[in-house]
Amino acid sequence: MSNPESPSTAANAEQAHLEALGYSGADFHRSMSLWSNIALGFTYLSPLVGVYSLFAYSLHLGGPPVIWWIVIVGCGQFLVALIFGEVVSQYPVAGGIYPWTRRLWGRRYAWMVSWIYIWAVLVTVTAVAEFGGGFVASLLGIAHTREVSLITAIGLLLLALAFNFSGTHMLARVARIGLAAELLGVIALGLYLLIFKRANSFSVFFDSMGAGGNDAYFLTFLGAALAGLFMFYGFEACGDVAEEVDDPTRRIPRAMILTILIGGLSALMSFAGYILAAPNLGQIVAGDDDDPISHILTSSLGHLGSKLFLCVAITAFISCVLSLQAAGSRLIYAFARDRMLPGSDWLSKMSERHAVPANALLVACVIPIIICFYVYLYPEQLPRVTGFAVLAIYIAFQAVVLAALRQRLRGWKPAGDWNLGRWGMLVNVAALCYGVVAMVLLIKPGSDGTFLDRWVVAIGLLIVVGTGVLYMVIARPYRNSDEVGEGDAIEVADLLRRMRADKAQQR
Known part of the structure; x- marks a missing residue:
């Protein structure tokens, strides 16, 4: 849909839209283009990071057929992205999940949902930073110890904080670099492996290769759902920075949809390339190869080529952490702007020089660092920590x-x-059905280990929900922002239509 308006007219329309929603729109600089917005969402979704992080784990869990989870989840999340596109087009305000749920339902509902989502994003930042440790260790030729993972994760978080503090221009620039690294690392390498380095038949995608042992493979396949579920969120970050995007009501829905489509195809191509190029696929499925990606790269690209590609992968990890941290800080800021959090005045402070939520960015860095120390003490909990993050995101x-x-x-x-x-109603119902099934698969307990090992995802969710409910009941933060609407989707839709009609008459 083209926009025939001049830049000044369009800016006035965007300002009027925000004011109709109860916001001034003066806190951020609108300096993010459609391409930069796609880059932000894509580097947050990061198919390269998703594939690299869970390749060995998912293959060991379910064998080569787990690749079909990328297709299944991609289709389901595409439906969700369509609904998000409608919502952000009506409510193009910073913070994404929080203002959307507030305006679609109410303050209490939005508070609880956003409390869960904040923790999901903070834990996701931690997981991505932790997964980057193995690639830094491979690049430097050192052992991937717990200490290396901790130092690398903290280093990635601090580096992302420095970039984020530099402003939206820097965020957009690094996101574009990350997008280039993603495309090079996922599409270019995936095609190269598929065409020139194939060591296995395409039939392996229908061969469990013994994964799951004597259990029915259907149950094993369901248990490996994390392989796809971890890869397909991040597109909502396009909406988290809505007040920093030109023409957000049109561009952000497009950016979300393109993020899913390009990210899904990229992840599928990359995952397939690594499986087909693996010279020791049986050992990977059996769990006998702790670093399969590096070994596949070395066998396919040689020592120097694998090192160069690890640099590309680490660039993608930096960009992913940067995008996650930026999205989390905008959510915290939007929450605090409506005085919904402890210390809201402090958390809603903006940097006058760079127009970024400085204190919210600090929180989005410090809390993941604290979680990194937990993972350092209990490294076997990293997949479960990741599972909690994905479940909370889906909720x-x-x-x-x-x-x-x-x-x-x-x-x-x-x-x-x-x-x-x-088509809205049909897509909405289908998206909800998909999401319910996904959440059931994520909360399903494991079949081995102690009680805590099997139920840690559910326990983590109960702790987050419990503390959120307790604070909401005691402090009643939802009562602090009467000036901003709630549950007003129908009324706002009518208002926007009237504004549009008045504008047409004035022409």
């Missing part, structure tokens, strides 16, 4: 989808510049 996502469906049933017809029209 937040489906809270938006559920709230949107509730408003539709009450008569809401999205009034943003981008919407699904008559």
Whole structure:
């Protein structure tokens, strides 16, 4: 959909839209283009990081057929992205999940959902930073010890903080570099491995190679769902920076959709390339190769080529951590701007020089560093920590989808510049059904280990939800922001249509 308006007219329309929602729109600089917004979402979703982080774990868990989880999850999350596109087009404000759930349902609902989502993002930042340790160790030719993982993770978090403090221009620039690294590392290398270095038949994608032992493979396959579920969130980051994007009501929905499509194809190509090029695929599935990606790279590219590619991979990890940290800080800022958190005045402070939420960025760095020390003490918990992050993300996502469906049933017809029209209800129901199944798979306990090992994801969720409910009941933070609307999707849609009609008449 083209926009025939002049830049000044478009800027005035964006300002009027924000003011109609109860925000001044003066806190951020609108310096992020469509390409930069796609880059931010793509580097947050980061197929390269997703594939590299869980390649060995997922193959050992479910064998080569786990690649089909990329297709399944990609299709499901595409439906979610369509719903998010409608919502952000009507509510193009910073913070994403929080303002969306507030305006679609209410303050209490939004507070609880956002509390869960904040922790999900903070834990995800930690997981990605931790997974980067193995690649730094391989590049430097040193053993991948717990100490190396801790130092690397903290280093990635501090480096991302420095970039984020430099402002939106720097965030966009590094995100574009990260996108280039992702495309080079995923598509270019994936094609090279598929065409020139294939060591296995395509039939392996239908061969479990003994994964799961004597158990029915269908159950084994369900247990390996994390292989796909970890790869397909991050597109919502495109909406977290809505007040920093030009023409957000049109560009952000497009950016979300393109992030899913390009990210899904990239992840599929990369995962397939590594499986088909693995000279020791049986050992990887058996769990006898602790660093399969490096070994595949060395056998396919040689020593120098593998080192160069590890530099590309580490660049992608830096960009992913940067995007996650930026998205988390915007959510914390949006939450604090409405005085919904302890220390809201401090958390909502903006850097006058760089127009970024400086104190929220500090929190988005310090808390993951603390979690890194937990992973250092209990390194075997990293996959479960990752599982908690993914589950909490899916809960937040489906809270938006559920709230949107509730408003539709009450008569809401999205009034943003981008919407699904008559297909909205069908897509909304399908997205919710997909999300419920995904959450069941994520919370399903493991089959081995102690009680804590099997239920740590559910226990972590109960702790986060319990502390959130306790604070909400005692402090009642949801009562602190009467000036901003809640549950007003239908009313805002009507207002936007009237504004659009008045503007048309003035022409």
